[in-house]
Every structure is written in structure tokens, then in C-alpha cells.
Amino acid sequence: MSKDQKATNMLHSALRRLLFLLCLAIGGAFVSATLVRFAPGYGVQERELDPRWSAQSIEALRQKQMLHEGLALYYLHYLSALAHGDLGESDSFKRPVRELLRQRLPVTGNSVVRGLGIAWLGAALLASLGLASRGWLYEASSTAFSSLLLSLPSAVVAMLAVQLRAPVFFAIGVVVFPRLHRYVRSLLVRSYDQPHVLAARARGLASGAIFFRHVLPISAPPLLALLGVSFTIAFGAAIPIEALCDSPGLGQLAWQAALSRDLPLIVNVTFIVSLVMFAANSLADLAGRAFSGSTP
Amino acid sequence: MCDLSTDGARHHPPTSLSCPAVSRCPQCRSFDRHPLGTDALGRDSLARLLYGTRISLLLAPAAALLSTLIAALLGSAAGFLGGRFERIVLAVTDLSLALPWLFLLLTVRAMLPLDVSPMVSVIIAFLMMGLLGWQASVRVICAAARGVRDSDFLLLARSSGCKPARLLLYHVAPNLRSLFYAQFWISIPLFILTEANLSILGLGVMEPMASWGNLLRGFEDFSALGANPWRLVPLVLLVIVVMCFQLVLPSQEVTQ
Numbered sequence: 001m002s003k004d005q006k007a008t009n010m011l012h013s014a015l016r017r018l019l020f021l022l023c024l025a026i027g028g029a030f031v032s033a034t035l036v037r038f039a040p041g042y043g044v045q046e047r048e049l050d051p052r053w054s055a056q057s058i059e060a061l062r063q064k065q066m067l068h069e070g071l072a073l074y075y076l077h078y079l080s081a082l083a084h085g086d087l088g089e090s091d092s093f094k095r096p097v098r099e100l101l102r103q104r105l106p107v108t109g110n111s112v113v114r115g116l117g118i119a120w121l122g123a124a125l126l127a128s129l130g131l132a133s134r135g136w137l138y139e140a141s142s143t144a145f146s147s148l149l150l151s152l153p154s155a156v157v158a159m160l161a162v163q164l165r166a167p168v169f170f171a172i173g174v175v176v177f178p179r180l181h182r183y184v185r186s187l188l189v190r191s192y193d194q195p196h197v198l199a200a201r202a203r204g205l206a207s208g209a210i211f212f213r214h215v216l217p218i219s220a221p222p223l224l225a226l227l228g229v230s231f232t233i234a235f236g237a238a239i240p241i242e243a244l245c246d247s248p249g250l251g252q253l254a255w256q257a258a259l260s261r262d263l264p265l266i267v268n269v270t271f272i273v274s275l276v277m278f279a280a281n282s283l284a285d286l287a288g289r290a291f292s293g294s295t296p
Numbered sequence: 297m298c299d300l301s302t303d304g305a306r307h308h309p310p311t312s313l314s315c316p317a318v319s320r321c322p323q324c325r326s327f328d329r330h331p332l333g334t335d336a337l338g339r340d341s342l343a344r345l346l347y348g349t350r351i352s353l354l355l356a357p358a359a360a361l362l363s364t365l366i367a368a369l370l371g372s373a374a375g376f377l378g379g380r381f382e383r384i385v386l387a388v389t390d391l392s393l394a395l396p397w398l399f400l401l402l403t404v405r406a407m408l409p410l411d412v413s414p415m416v417s418v419i420i421a422f423l424m425m426g427l428l429g430w431q432a433s434v435r436v437i438c439a440a441a442r443g444v445r446d447s448d449f450l451l452l453a454r455s456s457g458c459k460p461a462r463l464l465l466y467h468v469a470p471n472l473r474s475l476f477y478a479q480f481w482i483s484i485p486l487f488i489l490t491e492a493n494l495s496i497l498g499l500g501v502m503e504p505m506a507s508w509g510n511l512l513r514g515f516e517d518f519s520a521l522g523a524n525p526w527r528l529v530p531l532v533l534l535v536i537v538v539m540c541f542q543l544v545l546p547s548q549e550v551t552q
Binding site (some may be wrong): 020024143147148150151152153154155156159163229232233235236239240243244254255257258259261262263266267269270273274277278281 | 387391393394395396397398399400402403405406407485489492493496497498499509512515516518531534535538539542543
């Protein structure tokens with residue numbers, strides 16, 4: 001395949017992903033709007049139960065909330081507000097969802113990125129050591145260690161982090177690490193067992209040269225795809241960890257919204273997180289394809 | 297077996313209080329009466345552990361069965377039929393896989409009432425996991441069904457006038473049976489861990505019903521662990537069971 005063809009394929013793939021992301025945004029917005037509109041207690045406010053309010057005042061309040069508008073008009077209003085970045089107001093926090101997201105997203109983003117850094121570093125280090133030693137004792141102990149971590153619920157890791165006064169990102173790293181370690185290890189083992197890598201080793205090439213010239217080109221695309229998936233795992237782990245470690249991030253926000261049945265908030269948080277995750281996965285996938293396309 | 301029958305705990309129902317002053321009462325604190333001690337409300341911990349184990353070990357496989365059934369139906373139909381249906385199913389699956397699962401569970405849980413009876417909370421928790429946990433299996437099953445689609449025996453069945461539904465049920469599904477079993481076993485530890493996470497966060501199995509996740513909430517107070525190390529037993533049990541699945545499953549996956 002020529003370079004031009006590869007570039008065209010890449011562009012097509014990127015455009016397809018972008019179109020899918022756009023469809024997801026519109027579809028997700030419709031689903032979010034439907035869930036919020038048909039949730040029990042939609043539009044009912046405590047003020048309406050106050051006997052001091054007259055019937056006219058309550059009617060005016062309902063008019064203000066546009067409860068009498070048709071469904072089509074409701075969707076139109078919701079989508080136009082969304083296009084302007086207005087995600088509605090949280091029932092429990094009594095604040096705009098956009099403002100809450102703006103405050104919480106950087107906290108979670110920071111914890112997730114640092115946690116992923118620790119997890120990837122640990123997984124790569126342990127897998128490389130396993131490859132270097134190739135002893136059964138090391139293999140058995142590292143497998144048992146990662147299985148033990150894999151068997152711990154994220155919430156228990158969070159409780160341990162609270163007790164040990166470990167930072168939130170470290171707890172996220174501990175949750176993500178065993179999932180990465182297994183995959184990275186088996187991927188590296190498979191790459192090192194390839195015939196051309198064996199031939200390079202037999203010819204006496206330096207281990208660094210073997211890794212960068214022969215192993216990395218094979219392993220990079222699946223590793224980049226795994227990077228996208230690890231973002232999803234880390235965001236999922238952030239919910240119990242932030243909730244129990246009392247970290248003011250998106251995970252804690254989602255948990256509080258679920259406990260107080262704050263549907264506008266939880267639905268919009270999930271919608272935004274799914275968009276971010278899909279974009280991250282698509283980027284990782286495209287980077288993997290670009291990498292495999294650039295190597296001979 | 298003891299956990300499943302809970303005969304060992306029939307003298308101490310898991311929700312009954314043994315003594316109002318359990319922390320001071322020497323009889324209640326005796327090993328013979330309460331081998332694992334009692335919780336803060338005076339409920340027998342062994343009885344709660346046995347009942348909780350029964351719930352976790354019976355309902356996690358039930359949720360796994362439900363999710364595997366959905367995945368088997370969707371995956372084999374998508375792989376067998378191909379075309380637009382396969383593309384739609386795979387797009388929905390990709391989308392669901394990109395979304396952190398706990399966010400989805402929390403959203404669905406938030407839509408359901410929180411002030412439900414404990415039994416209903418158990419059913420909701422596991423039904424939710426069963427209905428939302430099929431995505432990872434669909435991809436694998438779809439790929440396998442795609443491989444079977446052009447095989448000779450299907451061509452023969454098709455030429456004999458077999459309808460698509462019959463082909464799917466009697467020819468495709470039996471060939472993927474081992475894959476269904478593997479996906480079922482893989483899902484069980486995932487659901488055990490998810491139930492534990494949800495229950496610790498107060499969104500899974502509700503008190504006074506016991507489950508492993510529910511019992512782990514006692515783990516929050518670390519200062520009490522030194523005096524009452526039995527509080528670690530639910531965690532140890534959970535880790536052993538999930539670890540057994542983790543260690544056994546890879547060899548099963550290889551044999552598929």
C-alpha cells in the first residue's frame with residue numbers, strides 16, 4: 001500500500017470517528033433530555049408545596065419552567081441550550097451543572113492522569129523485569145500479586161488509601177495497574193517470541209536495539225489502544241475512590257448525584273464522561289494505526 | 297456448601313439482635329456463642345457472613361447468566377446475520393465499552409427508587425448488572441459467530457431450507473457453546489466485585505440484608521480491626537473466591 005493510500009485511509013477512519021462522535025453527541029443529548037424530562041418529580045419544586053404561594057404564583061412558576069410546552073419544543077430548547085453549553089441546573093446542589101463540571105473535571109483529570117502514569121510505569125517495569133529474569137518464581141509471584149490486586153474491590157483500595165493517607169491518584173494507579181500488567185506482560189512475551197526477534201537475538205544485537213527496532217513496532221498499536229481503555233478503567237475507578245477518599249472530583253459528584261437522585265446532574269455527567277472517553281479511545285486508536293502505518 | 301444451606305446460622309438469624317448490651321455482655325462475647333463476634337448492632341457476624349455469601353455466590357452467577365444470555369443472543373445474531381445489523385450492534389457495543397461501567401450503573405440506579413425493601417434492592421442490584429454487563433462478551437461471541445457463518449455445515453443446512461432462526465438456534469449456537477461458558481465464568485468475578493463496590497457506596501444491597509459488599513462497610517473503621525480481626529473475614533473470603541476465578545480462568549480461555 002502506498003503512502004498516499006495509507007494517509008487517505010487514516011483520514012477516512014478519522015472522519016468516520018468524528019461523525020460517530022457527532023452522532024453520539026446528538027443521540028446522547030436526546031437520551032439525556034428524555035431521561036430528565038420523564039424522571040419522576042420532574043419540574044416539581046418545594047416552593048409549590050408552600051401554602052403561602054397562591055395558585056397564580058405556582059402557575060407563573062410552572063410557566064417559567066416551561067412545563068406546559070410540547071415535547072418537540074422541549075427537545076428543541078434542551079438542544080439549543082446544550083449547544084450554548086447550558087447543561088441545566090443540579091437539583092441537589094442548586095447550581096448549574098456546567099459550573100460543577102468545570103470545577104470537578106480538572107480534579108478527576110489530574111488524579112486519573114497521575115494514577116495512569118503510576119500504573120503504566122509499574123506495569124511496564126514489572127513486565128520488563130519478568131522478561132529479563134524469565135524465572136518461574138518471579139512469574140508466579142508477580143502473577144499472584146497482580147491477581148491479588150485484581151481481586152480487591154476499588155472501594156476497599158480506597159478505604160486502604162484513606163487509612164494509609166495515600167493520595168487519590170495512587171489508589172487509582174493501584175486499581176488500574178493489575179489490569180495493565182497482565183496485558184503488557186503477555187504482549188511483550190508474544191513480541192519477544194517472534195521469529196525475527198529470536199533471529200536478532202541470535203545475531204547478538206543489543207537488547208536496546210532489539211526493543212526499539214523489533215519489539216516496539218509490533219507492540220505499540222495494541223499498547224496505544226490499551227492506553228485508551230485504561231482511561232475508561234481509571235475513570236470508572238475514580239467513583240468509589242473519590243467518594244470514599246472525599247476528593248471533590250467527578251466520581252464523587254456522580255456518587256452524590258446518584259444518592260440524591262439528581263437526574264439532571266448524573267445524566268449530564270455520564271453524557272460528558274462518555275464523550276470524553278470516546279474521544280480518548282478514538283485518539284488512541286488512530287495513534288495506534290498511524291504508528292503501525294509509519295513502521296515498515 | 298455450608299454457605300449455601302446456611303444451616304450453621306439458623307440459630308442466629310442474620311438480622312436478629314442477640315443482646316442489647318452486646319459489647320459488655322460476657323455471654324454474648326463468648327466464642328462458643330458467636331465465633332466471629334457480633335457487629336455494632338449485636339447481630340451475629342458468622343450468620344451474616346453465611347447469608348451474605350449465599351446472596352453473593354448465588355446472585356452473581358445469576359446476573360452472569362442473564363448477561364451471557366443477552367450477549368449470546370446479540371453476538372451470535374450479529375455475527376451470523378452480518379451487514380447493517382452487525383454494524384449497529386458493534387457500534388452500540390463499542391460505545392458502551394468506552395463508557396465507564398460504574399457511571400452507567402449509577403445513572404440507572406439513580407432512576408430507580410432508593411427507599412425500597414432490602415429484597416427488592418438485591419434484585420435491582422443484580423438485575424441491573426445482568427442487563428448492563430453484556431458488552432464485552434458480545435464482541436467475542438460476534439467474532440466467533442462470524443467465523444462459523446461461512447462454514448460447510450451451515451451451507452448444507454441453508455441449502456436444505458433451514459430458516460435463519462433455526463440455523464441460529466440449532467447450528468450456530470451449539471458451536472459457540474464453549475465460548476458462552478467461558479464468558480459466563482469470566483463475568484462472575486466481575487459481578488462479585490461490582491456488587492461489593494456498589495454496596496460499599498450504599499447503592500447496592502441494602503441493610504439489613506447481608507452481602508459481601510455490605511459486610512465490607514464494617515471495614516471502614518480501621519481502628520476497630522485490631523480488636524476485632526474477624527471483620528476481615530468477608531474481605532478474605534471475597535479475595536479468595538475472586539482470585540480463584542482469576543487464576544483458573546486464563547487456562548480456560550486458552551483452551552477455548
